[in-house]
Amino acid sequence: MNAVILSIGDELVLGQNVDTNSAWLSARLAEHGVMTLWHHTIADDLEATVAAIRAAAAAADLIVVTGGLGPTADDLTREALAKVLGTELELHGPSLERIRRRFLEKLGRPMPESNQVQALCPRGAEMLDNDWGTAPGVRCRVGRALLFAFPGVPREMIPMFDRYVAPAVAGQTGRTILTEALRTYGAGESTVAEALGELMKRDRNPMVGTTASNGIITVRVRSDFPAAAAARRALDETCAEIERRLGPLVYGRGDASLPGALGELLKARGRTIATVESCTGGLVATMLTDVAGSSAYMLGGWVVYSNELKTREVGVAAELISGHGAVSEPVARAMAEGGLRESWADYALALTGIAGPAGGSAAKPVGTVWIAIARRTGRTTAERFQFPGDRDVVRDRAAKAALNLLRMELLEEGKATAGRPQA
Amino acid sequence: MNAVILSIGDELVLGQNVDTNSAWLSARLAEHGVMTLWHHTIADDLEATVAAIRAAAAAADLIVVTGGLGPTADDLTREALAKVLGTELELHGPSLERIRRRFLEKLGRPMPESNQVQALCPRGAEMLDNDWGTAPGVRCRVGRALLFAFPGVPREMIPMFDRYVAPAVAGQTGRTILTEALRTYGAGESTVAEALGELMKRDRNPMVGTTASNGIITVRVRSDFPAAAAARRALDETCAEIERRLGPLVYGRGDASLPGALGELLKARGRTIATVESCTGGLVATMLTDVAGSSAYMLGGWVVYSNELKTREVGVAAELISGHGAVSEPVARAMAEGGLRESWADYALALTGIAGPAGGSAAKPVGTVWIAIARRTGRTTAERFQFPGDRDVVRDRAAKAALNLLRMELLEEGKATAGRPQA
Numbered sequence: 127m128n129a130v131i132l133s134i135g136d137e138l139v140l141g142q143n144v145d146t147n148s149a150w151l152s153a154r155l156a157e158h159g160v161m162t163l164w165h166h167t168i169a170d171d172l173e174a175t176v177a178a179i180r181a182a183a184a185a186a187d188l189i190v191v192t193g194g195l196g197p198t199a200d201d202l203t204r205e206a207l208a209k210v211l212g213t214e215l216e217l218h219g220p221s222l223e224r225i226r227r228r229f230l231e232k233l234g235r236p237m238p239e240s241n242q243v244q245a246l247c248p249r250g251a252e253m254l255d256n257d258w259g260t261a262p263g264v265r266c267r268v269g270r271a272l273l274f275a276f277p278g279v280p281r282e283m284i285p286m287f288d289r290y291v292a293p294a295v296a297g298q299t300g301r302t303i304l305t306e307a308l309r310t311y312g313a314g315e316s317t318v319a320e321a322l323g324e325l326m327k328r329d330r331n332p333m334v335g336t337t338a339s340n341g342i343i344t345v346r347v348r349s350d351f352p353a354a355a356a357a358r359r360a361l362d363e364t365c366a367e368i369e370r371r372l373g374p375l376v377y378g379r380g381d382a383s384l385p386g387a388l389g390e391l392l393k394a395r396g397r398t399i400a401t402v403e404s405c406t407g408g409l410v411a412t413m414l415t416d417v418a419g420s421s422a423y424m425l426g427g428w429v430v431y432s433n434e435l436k437t438r439e440v441g442v443a444a445e446l447i448s449g450h451g452a453v454s455e456p457v458a459r460a461m462a463e464g465g466l467r468e469s470w471a472d473y474a475l476a477l478t479g480i481a482g483p484a485g486g487s488a489a490k491p492v493g494t495v496w497i498a499i500a501r502r503t504g505r506t507t508a509e510r511f512q513f514p515g516d517r518d519v520v521r522d523r524a525a526k527a528a529l530n531l532l533r534m535e536l537l538e539e540g541k542a543t544a545g546r547p548q549a
Numbered sequence: 550m551n552a553v554i555l556s557i558g559d560e561l562v563l564g565q566n567v568d569t570n571s572a573w574l575s576a577r578l579a580e581h582g583v584m585t586l587w588h589h590t591i592a593d594d595l596e597a598t599v600a601a602i603r604a605a606a607a608a609a610d611l612i613v614v615t616g617g618l619g620p621t622a623d624d625l626t627r628e629a630l631a632k633v634l635g636t637e638l639e640l641h642g643p644s645l646e647r648i649r650r651r652f653l654e655k656l657g658r659p660m661p662e663s664n665q666v667q668a669l670c671p672r673g674a675e676m677l678d679n680d681w682g683t684a685p686g687v688r689c690r691v692g693r694a695l696l697f698a699f700p701g702v703p704r705e706m707i708p709m710f711d712r713y714v715a716p717a718v719a720g721q722t723g724r725t726i727l728t729e730a731l732r733t734y735g736a737g738e739s740t741v742a743e744a745l746g747e748l749m750k751r752d753r754n755p756m757v758g759t760t761a762s763n764g765i766i767t768v769r770v771r772s773d774f775p776a777a778a779a780a781r782r783a784l785d786e787t788c789a790e791i792e793r794r795l796g797p798l799v800y801g802r803g804d805a806s807l808p809g810a811l812g813e814l815l816k817a818r819g820r821t822i823a824t825v826e827s828c829t830g831g832l833v834a835t836m837l838t839d840v841a842g843s844s845a846y847m848l849g850g851w852v853v854y855s856n857e858l859k860t861r862e863v864g865v866a867a868e869l870i871s872g873h874g875a876v877s878e879p880v881a882r883a884m885a886e887g888g889l890r891e892s893w894a895d896y897a898l899a900l901t902g903i904a905g906p907a908g909g910s911a912a913k914p915v916g917t918v919w920i921a922i923a924r925r926t927g928r929t930t931a932e933r934f935q936f937p938g939d940r941d942v943v944r945d946r947a948a949k950a951a952l953n954l955l956r957m958e959l960l961e962e963g964k965a966t967a968g969r970p971q972a
């Protein structure tokens with residue numbers, strides 16, 4: 127089974143936006159054993175869309191179209207489908223009703239008349255409910271090819287793919303392909319690859335590969351067998367072996383996040399946390415509170431961007447700042463201890479550094495970050511990091527390093543406790 | 550003059566890498582008046598590459614191919630070009646010499662024999678020196694189309710485009726295409742489209758279209774005229790008309806960000822800001838401090854996730870919380886006023902709401918957020934919002950709404966000041 131992916135939008139073909147949908151779709155289709163033949167990106171143009179759909183239908187079993195389903199005059203996917211199918215567009219009552227209701231219930235206002243076109247369906251095609259936005263998707267056959275059209279917004283496209291395409295392709299291929307992603311933090315890609323060694327041979331099944339994204343190294347495992355039971359057993363064995371080799375570097379599987387993994391440890395041990403941030407400006411707190419249910423352990427935090435607030439809010443002595451600079455071990459320690467004192471948390475994480483682009487020096491170049499952890503037990507530690515990259519990257523890596531430091535400590539502590547004789 | 554962009558690589562069509570080259574190339578070509586017809590992404594496959602080059606040559610004046618010029622067996626662009634041209638590959642002595650020298654001088658080792666294939670040139674084509682890597686580019690005519698092939702690595706592709714393609718197209722097109730992107734916040738896509746009305750007709754020049762991403766509606770303008778001056782004048786007039794119709798919804802052009810736009814206003818007026826966040830957990834502070842140079846106006850903030858911290862850190866009376874609930878107008882106001890008092894800033898933004906997935910009720914469903922602004926002048930205001938979507942979306946939209954509220958106020962204030970008689 128093979129597929130063609132079509133992305134529609136002037137903004138894509140003009141280079142104003144990078145198309146990330148096609149790569150996402152290809153990766154997901156590959157997990158289901160569907161091979162993508164090509165990606166095709168075209169403008170909001172009726173004739174170009176019609177030609178691209180026809181070319182895809184001549185070659186592929188499956189066509190996924192994204193974009194061109196909005197309410198404006200340049201959204202032409204519905205018309206193009208009608209033209210390819212040789213039919214007319216007709217108003218689909220249930221879809222119109224859903225769009226009207228969504229406006230009233232979710233957006234608190236009546237549907238603008240312009241949105242009515244989103245309920246137009248090429249005769250012979252099927253409308254697909256969209257629970258994440260206004261534009262319904264479309265499903266139809268074009269010759270022998272099965273075509274799905276979805277909105278281009280990833281937040282809508284992704285769940286619609288999972289609901290409609292994934293079940294349609296599963297089981298049609300005569301193979302079972304199971305995949306797992308093991309997320310690691312704390313080592314570079316080549317270190318992870320060395321630890322995995324011969325597991326990464328290209329002809330191995332399950333196949334093991336690594337990808338790096340935003341400091342997180344993901345180990346991807348793909349198990350491909352005729353029988354589901356064999357595929358599952360081989361996948362589980364390979365994942366267990368990877369976890370054995372990488373140890374605490376692995377913080378989770380699938381959608382697991384680093385702050386989520388830390389949160390689970392805090393919750394399991396009944397501990398609480400607070401943050402005191404300078405260079406990261408609230409990013410550590412944002413990451414922690416991204417996790418649903420984080421109020422169980424996250425008490426809160428301070429963004430002490432100005433030196434005055436460092437002193438006034440978490441009690442960093444002004445002389446410490448003038449003597450050592452705001453980016454220094456003593457200030458990082460004092461920030462963490464102040465946050466602990468003020469929050470009454472079990473742990474306070476503090477970060478102070480130079481995110482750039484300005485503010486660097488020979489002794490403290492851009493990317494220098496001190497991370498301190500203060501503990502209810504009275505012990506405070508601090509570590510200096512040097513992160514490469516621009517402002518965004520430095521902030522992101524610093525925040526993740528802070529979360530990971532505490533995660534590693536809680537893991538160690540868990541092991542120590544587990545090894546202790548029962549009282 | 551129009552173009553087709555071809556990206557070659559298994560990693561692209563499998564979705565392991567996102568293709569950023571095509572968007573970059575399209576944007577650069579548009580600056581030179583070259584309109585991109587489509588992007589085509591294919592696997593490392595000889596027949597697919599041949600077919601894609603032929604289809605491009607049938608439609609376009611210019612073809613830019615990236616990828617498939619490496620030294621391994623799956624790098625097939627050279628062979629595909631020879632096949633399309635109906636010629637043979639022959640070793641190009643000067644290119645081989647350059648590659649050998651590059652290995653010795655830059656990499657300190659002799660050229661591996663496998664790299665010799667990178668000096669193979671389809672007869673009748675021309676090799677293009679690559680000063681940034683080992684693989685030379687290729688230039689040739691395919692029918693009436695001019696084709697350039699470059700390595701897929703952006704670090705090599707970008708300077709080679711500038712050296713070889715830019716001069717070749719400059720002045721040849723007889724057209725000037727200028728584009729602009731106007732960023733708006735505060736209204737939905739259909740509302741923006743209604744305000745733009747007939748400006749969005751598909752046959753208008755400059756052409757106007759809208760795209761939505763993460764609550765930000767972008768209005769894209771494309772001006773296409775023979776003379777540069779006419780293209781510029783028409784673009785400027787259309788942008789001015791859009792700004793007139795959309796008013797303060799437009800926060801900037803091109804790369805402008807909402808926190809950046811607010812930051813500019815704060816800086817221009819010499820004002821400072823602090824944040825007090827509950828449901829957004831530091832996201833507003835993170836957005837503000839994402840902007841380089843934000844320390845000029847951003848003093849800091851509080852993440853008061855627990856009710857205890859709301860009381861202890863920014864002085865929200867415990868009775869207010871128990872009486873009205875943490876998500877309420879009085880608590881939002883007290884948070885903002887407490888933040889103002891503690892930070893000594895000119896403005897304090899406070900947010901308290903229910904990001905979900907848990908915690909909603911009939912009276913306060915998930916997505917309910919109170920946003921308050923306290924001002925040094927003594928006035929505090931608060932507004933209730935109801936955001937649709939999941940936890941991430943609610944937090945993102947709430948943070949942007951808070952930034953936008955203050956931006957709108959500073960704009961109004963600016964107008965009022967501008968209208969005042971001089972003292």
